[in-house]
Amino acid sequence: MQETKGLVFDVQSYSVHDGPGCRTVFFLMGCPLRCQWCANPEGWENRQRTMYRVSKCVCGKQGCSRCQGACPQEAITADTSQDTVTIDWNKCKNCTGMKCVDACLQEALAPCGKWYTVPDVFKVVNRDRQYWGREGGVTFSGGDPLTQHSFLTAVLKRCQEAYIHTTVETSGCFSEDIFMEVMKYVDFAFVDIKHMDENKHREQTGVGNQTILRNIGLLASKRWNGRLVIRIPIIPGYNDDDANITATAAYVNSLGLEEINILPFHRLGDSKWRQCGMVYPYSETEPVPEEKLRHIQQMIQRRGIICYVGHETPF
Ligand code: SF4
Numbered sequence: 488m489q490e491t492k493g494l495v496f497d498v499q500s501y502s503v504h505d506g507p508g509c510r511t512v513f514f515l516m517g518c519p520l521r522c523q524w525c526a527n528p529e530g531w532e533n534r535q536r537t538m539y540r541v542s543k544c545v546c547g548k549q550g551c552s553r554c555q556g557a558c559p560q561e562a563i564t565a566d567t568s569q570d571t572v573t574i575d576w577n578k579c580k581n582c583t584g585m586k587c588v589d590a591c592l593q594e595a596l597a598p599c600g601k602w603y604t605v606p607d608v609f610k611v612v613n614r615d616r617q618y619w620g621r622e623g624g625v626t627f628s629g630g631d632p633l634t635q636h637s638f639l640t641a642v643l644k645r646c647q648e649a650y651i652h653t654t655v656e657t658s659g660c661f662s663e664d665i666f667m668e669v670m671k672y673v674d675f676a677f678v679d680i681k682h683m684d685e686n687k688h689r690e691q692t693g694v695g696n697q698t699i700l701r702n703i704g705l706l707a708s709k710r711w712n713g714r715l716v717i718r719i720p721i722i723p724g725y726n727d728d729d730a731n732i733t734a735t736a737a738y739v740n741s742l743g744l745e746e747i748n749i750l751p752f753h754r755l756g757d758s759k760w761r762q763c764g765m766v767y768p769y770s771e772t773e774p775v776p777e778e779k780l781r782h783i784q785q786m787i788q789r790r791g792i793i794c795y796v797g798h799e800t801p802f
C-alpha cells in the first residue's frame with residue numbers, strides 16, 4: 488500500500504500563539520482561497536515550487552547565469568545588465584525537478600515544499616514534545632491544511648492515539664464530508680470569516696462565503712465537541728466597516744458562539760509575494776490603528792461575544 492505523504496512548506500517549533508501552551512506548527516501546502524492580503528502566498532498551491540530572492544542573486548555582480556542553462560522549461564532569463572533574473576512562472580508551473588535550485592550556488596533560488604510521511608511528522612513531534620509542557624500540542628496551518636485532508640487526517644488520528652492536543656487554522660472552505668471528517672480529530676479550531684457579503688468575499692478571496700458559513704454552523708451545532716474561535720482578519724478598507732463587523736458579530740451570535748479573535752492586517756508577506764513572482768496588492772496599505780481595533784472589539788463585545796485582539800486569545 489502506498490504511504491500517505493503531505494507537502495509541508497514550513498515547520499515552527501515553540502509557537503505560543505497558535506493554540507494552547509507551547510506548540511509545533513506544521514504549514515501544509517494548498518489553499519482553496521486566494522486572499523489578496525495573504526502572508527503565506529507560497530502555500531497557495533499544493534505542489535513544490537521555486538522562490539527567487541533577488542537580494543541573494545549575483546547575476547549582475549558576478550555575471551552568473553547558471554540557472555538559465557539549467558532550466559529544462561526555458562523559464563529563466565538571466566539579465567546580467569539588470570542584476571536580476573526573470574522567471575516565466577507560467578512555464579515554471581510545469582517543472583518537476585527544480586534543476587534551477589541545484590544550479591544556484593547562492594541559494595537565491597530556494598525550494599518551497601517538502602514531502603513528509605506520517606512518521607516524518609512524528610520524528611519532529613517526538614523531538615519537540617519534551618518542550619511543550621502540560622498544555623502544548625500540534626497545530627496545522629498553511630495554506631489551508633484541509634487541502635491535504637487525507638494526509639492531515641492520518642496525522643491527526645495518530646495524534647489522537649498519542650493523546651496529543653490538536654489545533655487547525657482553516658478557511659473552512661471544503662465539502663461538508665471532508666470538513667466534518669477532519670474535525671472529528673481536532674480539539675481546537677480557528678476558522679476565518681473574511682466578509683459576510685458573498686460578493687465582497689469573492690472579490691478579495693476568489694470564492695464565495697456560503698460553504699464557509701455552513702461549515703461554521705456545523706461546528707457550532709452539537710455535532711462537534713472541540714473549541715471554536717472565529718477569526719476575522721481586519722483588512723483596511725475591505726471588511727473593517729461597522730456594517731460588516733455588525734453583520735459578522737450577529738451571525739456568530741446567532742449560532743451561539745462566544746469567541747472572536749480579530750487579527751490586524753500586516754505587511755509581513757510582502758517580500759514573499761515578490762519571491763513568488765507576484766505583485767502584492769496591499770504593499771502600500773497602512774497597518775490598522777490601535778483605536779480602530781479597540782472600536783471593532785467594543786462593537787463585537789456589545790453583542791455579548793468575547794473579542795480578542797491579535798495574540799490576546801487565552802488558551
Ligand atoms: S523550477 Fe524548474 S521550470 Fe521553474 S525555473 Fe526552476 S528549473 Fe525552471
Ligand code: SF4
Nearest residue numbers: 544545551554591595
Ligand atoms: S544561479 Fe542563482 S545567483 Fe546565479 S543568476 Fe541564477 S538565481 Fe542568480
